[in-house]
Amino acid sequence: MTRLALLAVLLNSGGAAVARTPALHVESVHRLTFGSGLAQLGRERPSEGSAEGPASLVVDGSGRVFVLDQVNRRLLVLTRGASPWTVALPDRPFRDVTLDGSGGFWLLDAIGDTVVRLDAAGHEMSRLTLAGPLLDHAMHVTSLHRADDGLYVEIMWLYTVKIGDVQGQALVERSALPGRPVGPRGSLRAALAGRAPTNAVNLTLHPAGRAPHRVARLDFDDRVMRLDFAGLDHAGAWVAVRLGREDATPSGDFEVTRDREVIVALEPNGVERARTTLPRTWLPDDQPHPVTLGGDGALWALFLDEAGGTVWRVSR
Amino acid sequence: MRAALLVVLFVVLPATAPAAPEKMTRDQIIAIAKKSVGFSYWWGGSCFNDQGTCKGKCVPNCGGCGCPSCDHQPSSGCSKEYGADCSGLVNKAWQLPGPIAITTCSHGPYTTGSYIGAHAYWSAISTSSSKRGDAMVYHKNGAGHMFVFESFAANGDVVAYECKGCSYGCPHGPRGYSGYSARRRSQLSETVDTDGDGVEDGKDNCDTTDNKTQTDTDKDGKGDACDTDDDNDGVADTKDNCDTTDNKTQVDTDKDGKGDVCDSDDDGDAVADDKDNCPTVANPDQADTDKDGKGNACETDDDGDAVPDASDNCAQLKNADQKDTDKDGKGDACDTDQDGDGVLNEKDNCAESVNADQKNTDGDAQGDVCDDDADGDGVPNDGDNCPTVSDAEVTDLDEDGLGDVCDPDLDGDGIPNAADNCPFVKNADQLDTDGDGRGDDCPLLDVPPADGDDPHLTDTPGDTVTPTGPESPPAEPTPEAGSSEPGASTAEVVPAAEAPVTADTGNSVTAAEPFEPAGAVATSSSSGCAPTPQGAPVWWTLVMLAGLALVARRRATSRS
Numbered sequence: 043m044t045r046l047a048l049l050a051v052l053l054n055s056g057g058a059a060v061a062r063t064p065a066l067h068v069e070s071v072h073r074l075t076f077g078s079g080l081a082q083l084g085r086e087r088p089s090e091g092s093a094e095g096p097a098s099l100v101v102d103g104s105g106r107v108f109v110l111d112q113v114n115r116r117l118l119v120l121t122r123g124a125s126p127w128t129v130a131l132p133d134r135p136f137r138d139v140t141l142d143g144s145g146g147f148w149l150l151d152a153i154g155d156t157v158v159r160l161d162a163a164g165h166e167m168s169r170l171t172l173a174g175p176l177l178d179h180a181m182h183v184t185s186l187h188r189a190d191d192g193l194y195v196e197i198m199w200l201y202t203v204k205i206g207d208v209q210g211q212a213l214v215e216r217s218a219l220p221g222r223p224v225g226p227r228g229s230l231r232a233a234l235a236g237r238a239p240t241n242a243v244n245l246t247l248h249p250a251g252r253a254p255h256r257v258a259r260l261d262f263d264d265r266v267m268r269l270d271f272a273g274l275d276h277a278g279a280w281v282a283v284r285l286g287r288e289d290a291t292p293s294g295d296f297e298v299t300r301d302r303e304v305i306v307a308l309e310p311n312g313v314e315r316a317r318t319t320l321p322r323t324w325l326p327d328d329q330p331h332p333v334t335l336g337g338d339g340a341l342w343a344l345f346l347d348e349a350g351g352t353v354w355r356v357s358r
Numbered sequence: 359m360r361a362a363l364l365v366v367l368f369v370v371l372p373a374t375a376p377a378a379p380e381k382m383t384r385d386q387i388i389a390i391a392k393k394s395v396g397f398s399y400w401w402g403g404s405c406f407n408d409q410g411t412c413k414g415k416c417v418p419n420c421g422g423c424g425c426p427s428c429d430h431q432p433s434s435g436c437s438k439e440y441g442a443d444c445s446g447l448v449n450k451a452w453q454l455p456g457p458i459a460i461t462t463c464s465h466g467p468y469t470t471g472s473y474i475g476a477h478a479y480w481s482a483i484s485t486s487s488s489k490r491g492d493a494m495v496y497h498k499n500g501a502g503h504m505f506v507f508e509s510f511a512a513n514g515d516v517v518a519y520e521c522k523g524c525s526y527g528c529p530h531g532p533r534g535y536s537g538y539s540a541r542r543r544s545q546l547s548e549t550v551d552t553d554g555d556g557v558e559d560g561k562d563n564c565d566t567t568d569n570k571t572q573t574d575t576d577k578d579g580k581g582d583a584c585d586t587d588d589d590n591d592g593v594a595d596t597k598d599n600c601d602t603t604d605n606k607t608q609v610d611t612d613k614d615g616k617g618d619v620c621d622s623d624d625d626g627d628a629v630a631d632d633k634d635n636c637p638t639v640a641n642p643d644q645a646d647t648d649k650d651g652k653g654n655a656c657e658t659d660d661d662g663d664a665v666p667d668a669s670d671n672c673a674q675l676k677n678a679d680q681k682d683t684d685k686d687g688k689g690d691a692c693d694t695d696q697d698g699d700g701v702l703n704e705k706d707n708c709a710e711s712v713n714a715d716q717k718n719t720d721g722d723a724q725g726d727v728c729d730d731d732a733d734g735d736g737v738p739n740d741g742d743n744c745p746t747v748s749d750a751e752v753t754d755l756d757e758d759g760l761g762d763v764c765d766p767d768l769d770g771d772g773i774p775n776a777a778d779n780c781p782f783v784k785n786a787d788q789l790d791t792d793g794d795g796r797g798d799d800c801p802l803l804d805v806p807p808a809d810g811d812d813p814h815l816t817d818t819p820g821d822t823v824t825p826t827g828p829e830s831p832p833a834e835p836t837p838e839a840g841s842s843e844p845g846a847s848t849a850e851v852v853p854a855a856e857a858p859v860t861a862d863t864g865n866s867v868t869a870a871e872p873f874e875p876a877g878a879v880a881t882s883s884s885s886g887c888a889p890t891p892q893g894a895p896v897w898w899t900l901v902m903l904a905g906l907a908l909v910a911r912r913r914a915t916s917r918s
Contacts, residue, residue: 088424326537
């Protein structure tokens with residue numbers, strides 16, 4: 043059963059099948075420092091350029107974490123209780139990574155107008171061109187999504203375009219979905235409720251062939267500076283937002299401040315099940331995908347601070 | 359060495375730096391920023407070209423340390439290098455400290471470390487108030503970044519133009535702005551007016567067409583002056599018969615080329631629509647029978663009698679009852695001959711009753727067929743035993759229902775008056791012993807009795823009677839027609855021709871001819887009345903009068 047179908051079934055049953063557990067389980071799984079060593083994360087802070095750390099991460103069903111450590115031109119593979127290992131990457135400015143379902147990876151190079159498929163050893167297997175029907179500007183691609191029916195790319199956090207089939211072959215005719223795919227029959231769109239910064243997030247489900255409807259509106263006690271993640275899993279939905287204060291340093295050198303990441307778990311009917319807060323450091327690094335939904339059903343996050351990064355796991 | 363030179367460049371301000379930069383617009387800033395997209399990151403550089411060629415290449419000198427530990431190289435086959443770093447891009451886009459071509463490779467004096475501080479050329483603003491063309495900047499310990507802000511993205515990121523780094527070059531797209539502060543260029547003109555019509559671009563509904571009035575008929579945000587379909591009705595202005603009024607159907611009733619919705623006289627009848635009682639049906643006469651404000655030409659019930667014209671037997675005259683006496687399909691209200699008798703209503707003495715002969719016994723305004731008192735004797739027809747013969751007394755000697763004045767057999771003895779030798783006394787045997795023409799039973803009146811008999815009662819044999827009858831009939835009957843004497847009617851007695859000669863045999867009377875009036879006599883066969891004797895001999899008249907007197911006396915006696 044797809045996630046969307048499950049959601050629909052549970053919506054119809056009012057979510058009664060889901061037992062309420064008020065708290066979320068949070069654990070710090072990995073701690074890494076900056077550097078180019080085996081168990082380190084690359085970070086680059088040019089004197090007149092954007093600070094860059096790890097751009098993205100993906101987690102498989104066993105809890106293996108693949109960090110896109112593009113500064114070090116590699117995937118850093120972290121396994122609980124085991125030594126990390128790496129997969130070397132081509133010298134490209136990758137911005138996102140996802141698993142291909144066959145032990146390999148898809149990597150997004152929006153600057154290079156390409157999606158590259160690598161095997162588990164990092165050998166290039168194929169590539170797709172981004173620009174084409176429904177996608178004028180490759181640089182506007184913000185993320186990669188592999189669904190049951192093919193490969194999608196997200197445009198400007200607004201909609202997704204299906205560019206490849208399940209085998210990774212380019213599609214002659216592309217199709218678009220509002221938000222991100224959540225199964226073959228629909229998509230989920232998440233966005234700030236109004237012009238940023240705002241205090242709320244809206245989740246809207248777009249079932250295929252039916253009118254969209256809002257699943258939830260989440261309100262927060264501070265401004266949502268960034269919507270880091272929103273997605274469905276077998277038990278409902280996850281939302282991760284970074285809350286912050288505007289203009290901490292309106293004039294003068296940047297100052298590191300403490301901030302918060304709020305993780306919210308929703309039941310299938312859209313009712314909030316629980317939320318938790320993680321410490322977050324306010325850095326200028328452009329880190330487009332710090333949070334992801336793991337194949338194990340937990341929400342995973344890689345948050346940076348001035349010394350390195352911490353991999354968090356949040357589960358119901 | 360190269361880095362050191364650039365640092366020197368960054369910190370040395372031109373001696374001629376003006377107090378304020380030249381005015382710019384947000385569009386101009388974005389237009390320059392767009393030129394950078396796709397070019398390489400060039401630490402310390404800032405130049406592009408319009409063609410997007412020779413983008414250059416950034417080559418890091420070490421892994422993970424970032425620029426300035428990097429080199430910049432021209433693209434293959436290009437003699438000139440293009441590219442920029444982050445502050446170089448902002449300097450160029452903001453044209454600071456002064457105007458400079460995008461192709462001129464000069465970074466400008468300002469770095470992120472400059473922009474993080476205060477300056478007359480820019481000011482700090484809140485990030486949430488950022489607008490396109492503003493910039494965001496961070497700086498910390500000699501490192502920093504900045505970009506040109508374009509908009510906010512759906513997830514809270516910003517969409518920016520930036521020269522990001524050696525690996526990324528100068529992209530355009532969403533990115534985070536955590537820890538960044540916003541800056542706004544000074545002398546930023548919010549009011550560019552390309553067409554000089556006094557309305558600034560962005561607010562001008564025709565940026566490049568002079569339209570001071572900003573008229574926008576269809577409210578589509580595009581002024582009429584530059585809108586090819588002013589009224590947004592799907593018909594291009596050049597073909598629209600009302601180009602500023604929505605009229606998809608293009609209805610033009612009078613075919614004058616001007617659609618109805620904008621035509622002050624839709625039907626072209628020379629009566630303005632606002633005064634036309636049928637705006638879309640030509641009716642110059644404005645006829646409006648029922649005065650309901652809707653002209654007949656466009657009304658389904660002209661006379662307002664609630665009967666549709668199509669089924670109204672008087673469409674122009676109110677006649678809710680639809681009365682049609684003669685059933686000719688033309689209602690009485692509009693029928694000049696309501697009863698269809700061939701006499702027009704205005705001349706018809708019975709307009710609602712058929713009477714082609716216009717018979718009017720009593721000569722009043724109403725014909726007999728519609729006159730409740732046809733003979734004008736004061737007795738309504740219903741109670742008048744001679745409705746067409748004036749007889750106010752309504753006497754009926756033989757009480758047979760026919761008034762005496764119209765009863766052809768007054769005494770009811772079966773002998774018509776004219777042949778009866780005693781019309782007031784029932785004497786069916788007509789016994790006339792002396793043969794004087796007056797029955798034996800007939801009373802004498804005004805004749806002195808010669809034999810002692812009551813001359814008033816009977817005519818016995820041997821009585822002396824001065825005949826006044828047939829032997830010497832008067833030349834003219836009396837009274838004359840047209841007499842105004844009381845009790846005389848012009849209708850009941852008219853000049854008669856020769857009276858019939860009656861033979862008085864004494865025992866029987868035989869009329870030479872049946873008695874009947876000559877000329878117009880107010881009788882009606884339907885009345886049941888017999889003709890009044892006309893041209894009778896004087897004696898007969900006298901007898902008649904005597905009889906009537908006798909009857910009256912008897913009635914009076916009986917009443918008493």
